[in-house]
Amino acid sequence: MVDPTHAAILRTRIVPHILRVLHDLHADLLLLPYGQQATGVMGVLLSVMAITGLILWWPHPALWASGKWRRTITVSPRARGYRLWREAHLSLGFWTLGMMLFLALSGTVLAFPFARPLFGVQGGDRPAHTRTHHADHTPAAPGEQGL
Structure with missing residues (x-):
């Protein structure tokens, strides 16, 4: 938890190991550092299959x-x-079809930050070229967007 007036860290929360493993399984398929791209590619392919299935x-x-x-x-x-x-x-x-498209497109947006503007989602606190993997927990400087 962060004090918004002084940007001081008040308290941290320790995430249990099993939740971290489940998160990595969901977001990255336990394939760090390439799992996020694999998840995004599967989201794109699932979207294409859903749309072509609707056309057929x-x-x-x-x-x-x-x-x-x-x-x-x-x-x-x-x-x-x-x-x-x-x-x-x-x-x-x-x-x-609706649920499948929602899951595929939202997963693609989460996996590929550069695709966020296509769906009207605003970027995070750093430019896309300086982003690191989401497991990197470097503290943001005071005053940055998203603090």
Whole structure:
């Protein structure tokens, strides 16, 4: 904790080791120092797969006009074999698309600081070329943005 008037450190909090390991697993896949880039690349690839899946799923305009597009987001009770697998894939893909895109894009923004302006996220307290890995806990100088 920092005193905002004097920029003096009042108290520090020690993070338990298991939480640090879980954080490194989530953010870096335990692949320091390259895990953050790997997580970002996977976020980009997941975003591309989700968007191309939406393009491939998009129903024909005739289905939109007739209202039969709703059949593409449910699984028919009569479906068997490969048809069951295809309808389940289409339906599950449609219903999880929003969550998947949110997770992929937010993970990409967190992993690649230079992508933050694309989504309207403001930068941190240091310029992008001087940023270090997020595990580096160097104290910021008084008066810096983000203190």
